[in-house]
Amino acid sequence: MEEKMTSNSQVSPEEGRQVVNVMEHVSEKALIEIVGDLSLEDKEFCEKETKQILELLSPKQFAALLLETVTVIDLFGAEQAGEIVVGRLVMNRKPKNKSVNVLAETILDVGMLVMLLAIPATVARHFGYEIEDFDGNPIPEDKLCVTVVIIDGQTRYLAIRKLREKYPSLVLSNVYAYFPLHWVGLTKMLQAINLKVFTWTNSDFISGLRGVGLKPEVEKALAYIQSLEQRGYNFTAACEWGTLVKGIIRKTLLVRAMNKPDADLEYENSEYAMDIHQEA
Known part of the structure; x- marks a missing residue:
């Protein structure tokens, strides 16, 4: 009986490696959550x-x-x-x-x-x-x-x-x-x-995107929108002049881009919009 119990309680080298791998995975996951x-x-x-x-x-x-x-x-x-x-x-x-x-x-x-x-x-x-x-x-x-x-x-x-x-x-x-x-x-x-x-408002969320690795054309468009607001335009007007799209750029989209720079930020008309506004 004693020999049988001892035999059943032994762990093979492969099983031991699996246990260690699981422990390392858990430790790594916990560390990622912290840092x-x-x-x-x-x-x-x-x-x-x-x-x-x-x-x-x-x-x-x-x-x-x-x-x-x-x-x-x-x-x-x-x-x-x-x-x-x-x-x-x-x-x-x-x-x-x-x-x-x-x-x-x-x-x-x-x-x-x-x-x-x-x-x-x-x-x-x-x-x-x-x-x-x-x-x-x-x-x-x-x-x-x-x-x-x-x-x-x-x-x-x-x-x-x-x-x-x-x-x-x-x-x-x-x-x-x-x-x-x-x-x-x-x-x-x-x-x-x-x-x-x-509480952040309006272009504060654009400031929060500095340095996160956006596409150059997106950074340029957002910087232009922010500059318009600083010159006295309300945020809606600044967004519309900067993108030629009606309405504001939603803060949820900007917040998402802080964590994922390749989020859906595309302003294909922004270059054209800036040229029009500067000529106006």
């Missing part, structure tokens, strides 16, 4: 660039690694010391002056309560995004390796800059930024932070 289907190569690049910033700043006590995984930067300390450049994504909406002023008064009253979320500029460029400083100037290529891009917290950063300009002697010693707790693609990161938290 947003980020390739291993991209993940390693993000981690390498994060480490480079940490190694640059930590000897001068402008950065630290907390709990073995969280990189925190003394953002203003490092910037004032000339160790880093602080930048932004060109495609991100610029905060309104009213919001900046209100937040500046709040920070003056209670101080900084929340850290900013940032990433190395080299990571932003790796994912195809354009970068500029907060005065609208492009950042030179040789400065990207020492540039930190604010992903969440532009209004706070500008509010602090305003306070520094208004009160030069004001000491703001707790302006910190942290790098993501785990890495996902930048487009997915921006969607998670902005699209699912704040």
Whole structure:
């Protein structure tokens, strides 16, 4: 009986390999759910660039690694010391002056309560995004390796800059930024932070498509529509002038394209439409 039980409980090498393969598949699937289907190569690049910033700043006590995984930067300390450049994504909406002023008064009253979320500029460029400083100037290529891009917290950063300009002697010693707790693609990161938290309207969804790999002619058409809206056209008129198709471009289509750049975005009359409008 004992021999029979032992024999029945044995697993063949082939069955063992199948069990291991299933376990590896489950682990891989769980990892993909966490990192947003980020390739291993991209993940390693993000981690390498994060480490480079940490190694640059930590000897001068402008950065630290907390709990073995969280990189925190003394953002203003490092910037004032000339160790880093602080930048932004060109495609991100610029905060309104009213919001900046209100937040500046709040920070003056209670101080900084929340850290900013940032990433190395080299990571932003790796994912195809354009970068500029907060005065609208492009950042030179040789400065990207020492540039930190604010992903969440532009209004706070500008509010602090305003306070520094208004009160030069004001000491703001707790302006910190942290790098993501785990890495996902930048487009997915921006969607998670902005699209699912704040209400986007009209061409904000077009801004969200920057750098996702659309066809050049589609990018050109969408950029033209956005430029018309910025010049005072309502969104419906801008869409109709940019595509020669009645009605607006639906946001559901634009959101779908954020995750799938080859989605059904085709504006075959856009080149003709732009020529007509410019001649009108």
